Amino acid sequence: MLDLLYPLARTLLFRIDAEKAHHLSMTGLRAAQKSGLLEMLASAPASKPISICGLNFPNPVGLAAGLDKEANTIDALGTLGFGHIEVGTLTPKAQEGNEQPRLFRLPEHQALINRMGFNNPGIDQGLANVRSSNQFQGIVGINIGKNKITPNERANDDYAIAFEKAYPWADYITANFSSPNTPGLRDLQSEESASKLLLTLKSLQQRLCKETGRYVPFALKVAPDLSDAQIQGLSQVFFDGGLDFLIATNTTISREKIQGHRNSQETGGLSGAPLTDRATEVIAMFHQHLGQEIPIIGAGGIFSASDALKKKQAGASLVQLYTGFIYRGPSLIHEIIRAW
Numbered sequence: 001m002l003d004l005l006y007p008l009a010r011t012l013l014f015r016i017d018a019e020k021a022h023h024l025s026m027t028g029l030r031a032a033q034k035s036g037l038l039e040m041l042a043s044a045p046a047s048k049p050i051s052i053c054g055l056n057f058p059n060p061v062g063l064a065a066g067l068d069k070e071a072n073t074i075d076a077l078g079t080l081g082f083g084h085i086e087v088g089t090l091t092p093k094a095q096e097g098n099e100q101p102r103l104f105r106l107p108e109h110q111a112l113i114n115r116m117g118f119n120n121p122g123i124d125q126g127l128a129n130v131r132s133s134n135q136f137q138g139i140v141g142i143n144i145g146k147n148k149i150t151p152n153e154r155a156n157d158d159y160a161i162a163f164e165k166a167y168p169w170a171d172y173i174t175a176n177f178s179s180p181n182t183p184g185l186r187d188l189q190s191e192e193s194a195s196k197l198l199l200t201l202k203s204l205q206q207r208l209c210k211e212t213g214r215y216v217p218f219a220l221k222v223a224p225d226l227s228d229a230q231i232q233g234l235s236q237v238f239f240d241g242g243l244d245f246l247i248a249t250n251t252t253i254s255r256e257k258i259q260g261h262r263n264s265q266e267t268g269g270l271s272g273a274p275l276t277d278r279a280t281e282v283i284a285m286f287h288q289h290l291g292q293e294i295p296i297i298g299a300g301g302i303f304s305a306s307d308a309l310k311k312k313q314a315g316a317s318l319v320q321l322y323t324g325f326i327y328r329g330p331s332l333i334h335e336i337i338r339a340w
């Protein structure tokens with residue numbers, strides 16, 4: 001039923017400002033979940049279990065980070081059929097993010113540009129929200145980042161604070177060091193900075209695992225704008241540092257595919273269809289270096305089962321959706337699960 005209603009809802013939502021439409025949808029989803037209406041309207045989630053890093057994902061399709069930044073809509077999003085939900089990015093302290101408007105639609109390209117800038121309620125409130133979700137049976141990933149005011153020299157302190165707090169509540173943790181909307185963040189993808197970050201998180205993970213008796217795997221999330229040499233260099237760093245898995249990719253700063261569009265010059269990260277092929281290429285290159293040892297979750301411009309299967313062929317063990325989900329709605333989740 002939702003599959004039929006979504007095109008109408010989308011038409012109405014696309015008439016209002018993108019960020020307002022987002023908040024309206026999330027509020028509506030939570031209300032529909034609470035009343036039981038969402039469960040009545042949603043298709044029954046298909047089961048196609050996949051195990052990676054000791055985690056049992058009920059199906060291969062997850063929600064990418066950035067949609068549920070506050071981690072307060074997990075149960076409703078789970079009802080729509082996602083097998084895993086990555087909340088955040090959450091930073092140690094709450095922050096407002098960039099000035100609005102900061103989210104732009106490019107419907108002619110099936111794309112979005114965002115420069116949200118990690119607007120989030122902070123890790124403590126985010127985790128309180130995670131704890132109050134009690135219906136979702138799938139996997140919850142907690143995506144962490146650094147505050148804008150923290151200089152890069154102290155970035156690892158921010159990641160360590162958020163990692164330690166998230167550990168008891170996460171099925172997995174992702175350190176996001178590839179958003180284009182926090183000044184200097186992507187510099188942390190240099191081999192030197194990445195190996196220091198990995199060292200910090202790995203030793204924390206070892207200590208917390210001993211203390212809690214529970215191993216929580218962690219991922220790093222990379223940009224699609226890395227060169228071949230950077231991909232090769234980072235792959236070695238990931239091996240040496242014992243990374244559990246990788247998420248590829250975040251949004252792109254390239255505007256090559258959207259030249260001439262009225263919004264093409266907005267700064268921020270571009271997502272959606274213009275990113276599809278590049279994200280698949282980056283997954284394939286990382287997979288060539290990492291093999292089966294470090295699994296990859298593929299994201300970037302998935303709009304159909306065929307897009308998802310190309311990510312699988314390139315080496316992705318699972319996929320995540322953001323922009324395709326906005327344009328296509330929940331039917332996309334089920335279409336991919338059936339085809340996987």
Ligand SMILES: Cc1cc2nc3c(=O)[nH]c(=O)nc-3n(C[C@H](O)[C@H](O)[C@H](O)COP(=O)(O)O)c2cc1C
Nearest residue numbers: 064065066089114176249250271272300301322323
């Ligand atoms: C509005 C918006 C906000 C995002 N915020 C985050 C974020 O906070 N953290 C993160 O790791 N990725 C964030 N992303 C990136 C997505 O998780 C995803 O990696 C990227 O958009 C590529 O997938 P897509 O083409 O399916 O959207 C955001 C994307 C969008 C469109």
